[in-house]
């Protein structure tokens with residue numbers, strides 16, 4: 001598939017801190033994702049994962065710096081930023097009165113001059129992405145009428161149609177059944193392996209995070225408390241101390257998977 005653009009880019013997050021009003025929610029976050037790498041940011045509810053992604057995109061005010069291939073994103077023209085970084089949000093707001101095909105085609109906007117009509121290449125990219133995400137049959141449906149999972153795939157399709165060098169995914173599988181979740185993650189995995197797309201995602205499903213990402217960053221109360229290979233970050237101790245969870249971590253063929261454990265009989269009411 002020829003979806004991403006000019007190969008992946010190195011992303012560096014340097015000393016990033018952010019707040020809502022006076023409440024600080026990210027504290028001195030440092031991360032680097034190599035071209036073609038996939039870092040999944042994990043962490044309990046409210047630990048700052050979405051705010052981190054939104055800060056990297058420049059959607060949330062922050063201190064510190066984000067660099068793409070060494071170039072700070074602050075001050076980068078909007079269109080240039082949109083050619084480098086694409087984002088699929090956790091709770092997308094889809095426009096009224098727009099077909100699914102036209103919605104996905106919005107991803108081509110950064111690649112054409114203002115007011116220029118779509119070119120054959122634009123239609124080809126949109127058709128290809130929609131085919132890959134099983135959206136072809138929904139092309140003429142209003143995007144507002146799609147189910148939650150279909151909408152989530154449409155949002156990802158729009159981001160991929162952007163042919164970015166870096167893909168930021170906020171909970172890309174939240175509304176998807178297991179089969180579609182695997183389909184989406186397999187597609188992203190293929191794009192990074194074949195074309196070097198760089199991926200920074202959040203993922204609540206720790207087993208999927210352990211299988212697909214090559215690095216995990218564990219956020220807790222706005223700080224990165226562990227970063228490294230999935231097998232080193234996903235440990236029963238880390239799940240107990242940062243999630244308050246009982247779980248066993250088992251080694252799978254492609255990385256660790258998490259098996260949640262019921263409370264012992266004596267601990268249940």
Ligand SMILES: Nc1ncnc2c1ncn2[C@@H]1O[C@H](COP(=O)(O)OP(=O)(O)OP(=O)(O)O)[C@@H](O)[C@H]1O
Nearest residue numbers: 020021025043044045046047048049050051052202
């Ligand atoms: N608009 C807002 N106004 C005030 N506080 C906010 C706002 N959005 C998020 N927060 C707070 O910032 C903190 C980080 O939120 P964020 O959404 O980044 O966490 P998260 O790790 O993505 O959470 P989840 O796993 O529940 O999606 C939380 O305490 C949250 O309540």
